[in-house]
Structure formats: C-alpha cells, structure tokens
Amino acid sequence: MNxxxxxxxxxxxxxLAHPMRIxxxxxxSEGEKNxxxxxxxxxxxxxxxSQQLAVLRAKNVVNSVKEGTTVIYSLRDxxxxxxLGVAKRIFDNHLVSAITMLENMRSGD
Structure with missing residues (x-):
C-alpha cells in the first residue's frame, strides 16, 4: 500500500513540475477557465x-467539460x-532565510 x-x-x-502548469x-484556483x-x-x-493542460488532465489534476465547441477546465480537487499556498509559504520562508543570510554577511564586512 505504501x-x-x-x-x-x-x-x-x-x-506540477513545470512553471506554466503551476x-x-x-x-x-480562481475559477473555471477555457x-x-x-x-x-x-x-x-x-x-x-493545450500541451500543459493535456499533461494536467492525464495526471488527473484538472477536469475538463466540453460546452459546445469550448472546453472548460477546473481543478479536480x-x-x-x-x-499551492503552502508551496508559496515555503518559498517565502526560504527567501526570508536567504535575505537574512545576505544581510548578516553584509553587516559582517
């Protein structure tokens, strides 16, 4: 199972491993879009x-619903x-750490 x-x-x-897919x-996450x-x-x-949406669909990350000739995409979950919010907070934490380290290096000069 593990x-x-x-x-x-x-x-x-x-x-998720592509900037455009993110x-x-x-x-x-703001709402459905075509x-x-x-x-x-x-x-x-x-x-x-379309290529990036195909990857997200294949991995069951997004849903797609056809309305006439238009396909509407939404988050599956x-x-x-x-x-994505947690990932941004992690990035922000790393950024704060890097800035603090640079400030400490500057003040040590």
Whole structure:
C-alpha cells in the first residue's frame, strides 16, 4: 500500500513540475477557465497551453467539460489551491532565510 501512495505522490508532483502548469493551476484556483482565457492571461500560444493542460488532465489534476465547441477546465480537487499556498509559504520562508543570510554577511564586512 505504501508503494502505491508513494507512486501517486511522485506522479502528482511530476504533473506540477513545470512553471506554466503551476501558473495554470493558480489561475484555475480562481475559477473555471477555457483555453482562450488561459492563453490570454498567460500571453502564450494556445498550443503551449493545450500541451500543459493535456499533461494536467492525464495526471488527473484538472477536469475538463466540453460546452459546445469550448472546453472548460477546473481543478479536480480544491485542495490543490491549498497546496499551492503552502508551496508559496515555503518559498517565502526560504527567501526570508536567504535575505537574512545576505544581510548578516553584509553587516559582517
């Protein structure tokens, strides 16, 4: 059982291992969006956005629902928003530590 959980975690984090996919998830945590909306916000080509959405769909991170000719994307699990927030707090902690270290180095000169 442990192996299956570890495998799931590994695959899940692989799905997050791209800056555009993270940004897409951040945008989807604000609400549902279609490819055109994501493309406009990201300032990226539709094919690049579609490729990243395909990865997120394949890893079951996002849902897609077709409405006419438009596909609407949403987070599969609302906890992803919380996970992204925790990741940002971890980044902020590292940043604060790095700034403190630099300030200590400067004051030591």
């Amino acid at each position: 192996y299956e959980v570890q495998q799931f975690k590994s695959e899940f984090f692989k799905a 940004r897409i998830l951040e945008l989807l 490819v055109n909306e994501l493309q406009a916000i990201l300032g990226s080509e539709g094919s690049a956005v 609302p906890l992803i928003k919380e996970l």
